[in-house]
Amino acid sequence: MAIKSQPRVRVPAQAKAGEIIEIKTLISHEMESGQRKDAAGKTVPRDIINTFQAAFNGKPFFTAEWFPSISANPYQSFFFRAKESGEFTFTWKDDAGAEQKASAKLTVA
């Protein structure tokens, strides 16, 4: 099953060379922990986004591995040192191997 939710990403559009910018991301997902039981007493199978990766001009610079202790609709913020203009690619990957991507442009003055 693909990840249907459209992720939300907040990246400053412009930065000075050498500036450290903060990036905030949010994606809707149940993050089913695999610990829960349904009303019939059957364990609800685990289904989480287990990897998030941020890359700039194709080069990954930040990776987060998530476990079932991560809250539903996972939020992640992190930093990046701006050097040159280019494009960010953000990738979320779930247990089934499905991916969701988002991108954002950065202009370095």
Added chain:
Amino acid sequence: MPLHLDATLVPTRRRALKLAGLATLAAVLAPRMALATEAQVADEIKKLFSGKAMGEGKIKLDLPEIAENGLVVPINLDVESPMTEADFVKSVHVFADGNPLPQVLTYRFTPESGKASASARMRLAQTQNVIAVAEMSNGQLYSAKAQVKVTIGGCGG
């Protein structure tokens, strides 16, 4: 209070209560109270890092002292480092020693990160310690620990 602990992991608790009734629900949930203990987690962390010594400091672990909702507990960490090619924070691992599955997250940083800092939100099943272990590019380890009191549904913790 097993029912309250489980409630954090069962968003549909209210619905389940209606269906099953309190007593049956408690009976169904009781056998799976497989929460980790502090000692177990400390042991596991040691194994994971093959018993290497861990320094104190360097990590700023920012957590609420009291979390009203164990389902969404903000965590913000910041590791002191120049983040240059020669000296940067390689990874940070976070554990919650009272959760059924104590591993929470792992961050992998690079010098391009500029700052070894990140925020996320996690689930905490009960009042417990949150432990962060940072691995530097030269292999040195640092750890930090903070306790979070978890209150659920206003019934005290």
